[in-house]
Amino acid sequence: MKRKILIVDDVPGWVRFHRANIEYLDMSDIEIEEAFSAREALSKIESGIDNPYSVIFTDLQMESDFLPLTAGEWLIKQIKTYDKYYKNTKIVIVSASPIIEIIAKRNGIFFVAKTVIRNSDAKIYEKYLK
Numbered sequence: 268m269k270r271k272i273l274i275v276d277d278v279p280g281w282v283r284f285h286r287a288n289i290e291y292l293d294m295s296d297i298e299i300e301e302a303f304s305a306r307e308a309l310s311k312i313e314s315g316i317d318n319p320y321s322v323i324f325t326d327l328q329m330e331s332d333f334l335p336l337t338a339g340e341w342l343i344k345q346i347k348t349y350d351k352y353y354k355n356t357k358i359v360i361v362s363a364s365p366i367i368e369i370i371a372k373r374n375g376i377f378f379v380a381k382t383v384i385r386n387s388d389a390k391i392y393e394k395y396l397k
Contacts, residue, residue, distance in 0.1 A: 269298040270321035272396070275308040275342065276361075277329040281381070285324055285361070288389040294396065304330050305338035309345050312352070319352045322395055327362040327370060337364065343374050359395050 274285045282301050289299060300320075302308035308325065323346070327339035336344070339360060347353045360371050360378040371378035377395060384391055 269296050270396075271315070271318065272297055272299045273302060273308060273311060273320045273323045273325075274299065275302045275305065275323065275325040275329075275339070277303055277326065277338075279303070281326065281361075284385070285392075289392050289396070291389040292392060292396070297396065305333070305342040305345075306330070308342055312346060312349075316349065316352060319356050321355075322357045322359065324359045324361050324395070327360055327364040327367060337366075337370070340370050340374070343370075343376065347374070357395055 272289060274282050276282050276285070282303065286299055286301070289297065300311060302311055308323070312320070325339045325342055327337040329338035332338070333341035339362065343358060346356070346358065358376040360367055360376065361381055361384055363381040367378050367380060379391065
């Protein structure tokens with residue numbers, strides 16, 4: 268069975284960047300899906316609730332409908348309402364937001380700054396895909 272990966276970012280260039288790096292790792296057991304907003308990501312998550320994603324890479328700063336939360340933090344909170352789903356899925360924030368570490372720690376999830384991921388090789392994704 269393939270492991271499903273969801274990439275969530277409102278900038279198509281970042282979605283392509285993540286996809287290319289993950290595909291470069293040549294892991295045949297991975298299926299990659301994309302969402303370009305927090306709402307689209309939640310819709311994909313809910314429609315596949317019985318077949319959860321293994322890993323979700325999400326940006327924080329997307330649509331501004333969720334203030335005072337960022338769209339990414341709103342999405343994380345929505346995922347956490349599906350207890351069984353949340354326990355079986357790694358969530359990784361990939362963002363340029365200055366509050367990335369605070370949000371990650373508050374929600375008990377992984378994070379990596381976009382500047383770090385942009386300046387690393389594709390192997391940086393391996394630790395999240397294991």
